[in-house]
Amino acid sequence: QVQLVESGGGLVQPGESLRLSCAASGSIFSTYIMGWYRQAPGKQRELVADISGGGRTNYADSVKGRFTISRDNAKNTVYLQMNSLKPEDAAVYLCNARRVFPVANYWGQGTQVTVSS
Numbered sequence: 699q700v701q702l703v704e705s706g707g708g709l710v711q712p713g714e715s716l717r718l719s720c721a722a723s724g725s726i727f728s729t730y731i732m733g734w735y736r737q738a739p740g741k742q743r744e745l746v747a748d749i750s751g752g753g754r755t756n757y758a759d760s761v762k763g764r765f766t767i768s769r770d771n772a773k774n775t776v777y778l779q780m781n782s783l784k785p786e787d788a789a790v791y792l793c794n795a796r797r798v799f800p801v802a803n804y805w806g807q808g809t810q811v812t813v814s815s
Contacts, residue, residue, distance in 0.1 A: 700724040700804040702793045707809030710783055714813075718778040720793030720806055730797050732769055732776040736789035736811075746791070747778065761787075780811070788813045 706718040733748030747757045747767040766779040793806035
């Protein structure tokens with residue numbers, strides 16, 4: 699079992715930055731692919747970025763060059779540095795931990811990011 703707790707969301711103006719954190723407790727953190735997803739009102743949940751235990755990253759095209767995902771396996775924490783935020787980045791951001799074998803998939807409660815002038 700893995701528990702995920704996100705933090706760092708808030709209200710910012712366009713062009714500003716935020717850093718989200720997701721602290722994991724429970725099972726062996728380094729065996730999980732950690733990801734950040736987002737869901738805006740009326741829209742489907744979408745992958746923002748994910749990172750393997752070894753540090754390989756993957757980004758949605760809409761955030762490439764602006765967002766950076768990283769993880770600290772010693773602290774059981776994954777981060778999402780978001781720069782040059784746009785109004786369309788506003789959403790609830792959710793942390794995800796998944797593992798292929800044995801199969802596992804966990805979600806955090808989410809943290810709200812609002813981008814508005």
